[in-house]
Amino acid sequence: MHHEQHPYSQWPDLAGRALGGQVLDCSDDFFAEMENLIKPEKPVFIAGKYTERGKWMDGWESRRKREPGYDWAVLRLGAPGVIRGFNVCTRFFAGNAPQQISIEGCSIAGMPDAETQWTTIIEQQDVKPDRDNYMDCPDSRNWTHLRLNIFPDGGVARLRVYGQARLNRDWLLPGEPVDLAAIVNGARPLECSDMFFSSMTNLLMPGRGKDMGDGWETKRRRGGRECDWIIIRLATSGTIHKVLVDTAHFKGNYPKSFRLLALNSATDDVTENDERWEEIIDHQFLTADNEHYYRKEVQNAGQFYTHVKLAMYPDGGISRLRVYGFPVGGDASVVDSSHG
Numbered sequence: 651m652h653h654e655q656h657p658y659s660q661w662p663d664l665a666g667r668a669l670g671g672q673v674l675d676c677s678d679d680f681f682a683e684m685e686n687l688i689k690p691e692k693p694v695f696i697a698g699k700y701t702e703r704g705k706w707m708d709g710w711e712s713r714r715k716r717e718p719g720y721d722w723a724v725l726r727l728g729a730p731g732v733i734r735g736f737n738v739c740t741r742f743f744a745g746n747a748p749q750q751i752s753i754e755g756c757s758i759a760g761m762p763d764a765e766t767q768w769t770t771i772i773e774q775q776d777v778k779p780d781r782d783n784y785m786d787c788p789d790s791r792n793w794t795h796l797r798l799n800i801f802p803d804g805g806v807a808r809l810r811v812y813g814q815a816r817l818n819r820d821w822l823l824p825g826e827p828v829d830l831a832a833i834v835n836g837a838r839p840l841e842c843s844d845m846f847f848s849s850m851t852n853l854l855m856p857g858r859g860k861d862m863g864d865g866w867e868t869k870r871r872r873g874g875r876e877c878d879w880i881i882i883r884l885a886t887s888g889t890i891h892k893v894l895v896d897t898a899h900f901k902g903n904y905p906k907s908f909r910l911l912a913l914n915s916a917t918d919d920v921t922e923n924d925e926r927w928e929e930i931i932d933h934q935f936l937t938a939d940n941e942h943y944y945r946k947e948v949q950n951a952g953q954f955y956t957h958v959k960l961a962m963y964p965d966g967g968i969s970r971l972r973v974y975g976f977p978v979g980g981d982a983s984v985v986d987s988s989h990g
Contacts, residue, residue: 657784658735658812660840662833662851665796665811666690669728669834669856673710674761674795676723681711682805684723687798693807695742709743711805720801721748724762729815729834730794733787736772737810738798740779747779748800755793762795774801792816814838817885817977827891831958831973832856835885840918840957842880844868847967850880853960859969862899867967878905879961881920882971887956887978890930893944894972895960901938905962909933910973912955920957927959936962954978 665671665688676684681703687710699706712721733755740747752775754768771793777783798809817836822828831837831854839850847867852859859865868878890912897904913926931947960971 656737656782658737659849660838660851661734661812661814662729662838662855663810664727664729664731664733664813664815665725665809666728669815671728672726674724674726676710676712677721678712678803679710680713681705682707682709684710686710687723687806687809688725689808693739693741707742707805707807709741709805709807711743711746712800712803715803720799721803722797722799725796725798725809725811727794727796727811730757730792730818731813731815731836732790732792733771733811733813735784735786735812737808737812738777738783738785738806739808739810740777740781740783740805741807742780743805743807744780746805748777748802748804748806750774750801751777751806752799752801754797754799755789755791755795757792757794762797768797771796774799787813822977827974828885828888828977829972830884830886830888830890830975830977831882831971832885837885838883840881840883840920841922842866843875843878843922844965853880853968853971854882855970858896859898862903862967865898865900865967865969867900867903868965871965877961877963878965879922879959881922881957881959883918883957884955884973885977887914887954888975889952889954890948890958890973890975891945891951892974893931893948894970894974895936895942895944895968896970896972897936897938897940897942897967898969899939900967900969903966904938905936905964905966905968907933907935907963908968909961909963911959911961912950912953912957914954914956916956918957922959928953930958933963
C-alpha cells in the first residue's frame with residue numbers, strides 16, 4: 651500500500667506511543683477510552699459491535715453533557731519539543747463529534763495538577779465530523795504536555811501531534827556517544843527519493859522495528875537512478891564514530907549495499923547531489939534481518955557534521971539507522987535509542 655501523505659509527513663508524532671506518549675487523564679470517557687487517542691493504528695469502524703455502555707468506537711468518547719461545560723483529555727508527549735501541526739481526527743464520529751476544540755500546553759518537569767498553568771496553543775475553533783482536521787501550530791515554544799478540550803462533548807478518534815523533539819542536554823552522560831540520528835533527540839528526515847511502502851520517519855524511531863512495515867521501504871527500482879536515498883538532519887552538529895544499519899524483518903527485500911555520507915550546513919538547504927557531501931562509510935554489503943555495526947569503517951571521524959545521506963543500492967527496505975557520535979560542545983550522550 652502506498653504510504654499516506656499529509657501536510658506534516660516529515661514530522662514524527664510526538665504524542666505517539668512509539669515515542670512513549672501517554673494519555674494521563676480526562677474528564678469523561680464513558681463510551682470509549684481516552685487511551686485510544688494515541689493508538690498508532692488508523693481508526694476503524696465495526697458495524698454491530700457494542701459494549702455494555704453502547705456502540706463500540708475506536709477513539710475517545712464522552713457521554714452526552716447535560717450541564718454547562720466541556721470535556722478534556724491531558725496527554726504527556728513522548729518526546730517534548732516544538733509542535734508544527736496537529737490532526738484532530740474525528741473519523742467515524744459522524745453524529746457524535748464535538749462541535750469545537752481547543753488545545754493548551756505546558757512545559758513542566760513533573761505531572762500536571764490543579765495548579766498547572768496552561769497556555770492556549772490552538773484557539774477554540776470548529777472541527778468537522780468524520781474526517782482529518784489538520785491545523786498549524788502557531789507557537790514555537792517547547793511543550794511537554796497538552797490538554798485537548800472538546801466543546802461541549804463527543805468523540806475524537808485520534809490526536810496526532812507533529813513536531814520536532816529537542817535534545818535534552820540534562821540527560822547527557824560524560825564520555826558516551828549520542829545517537830545523533832534519533833527522532834527522540836531531535837533528528838528528522840528532510841527528504842528521500844521514495845517511500846512508497848513505509849515512511850522515512852520510521853528509520854529514526856526508537857527500538858527495533860516491530861515488523862516490515864515499521865521501517866523505510868521503497869518501491870522496486872525499474873531503471874533510472876542507481877540507488878534510493880534519504881537525507882537526515884542530525885539532532886545537533888557532532889562528530890560521527892559508530893553507525894548501525896538494521897535490516898530487521900527485511901528478508902527478501904533488503905538492499906544489496908549502502909553508503910553513508912555527511913556534510914556540515916548552517917541551513918537545511920541540502921540536496922541529493924550537493925557538492926559538500928563527504929564519505930563516512932563506503933559501500934558495505936548488507937544481509938537480511940540483521941543488525942550491522944560499523945566503527946573501523948567510519949571515515950572523517952574528527953569532523954563535525956549536521957546532515958547525513960544514506961544511500962541504499964539499488965532499493966529495498968531498512969528498519970533503523972543509528973549514527974553515534976559526540977555533539978558539538980563536549981563529549982556526552984543520552985540513553986541509547988536502539989533499545990526500549
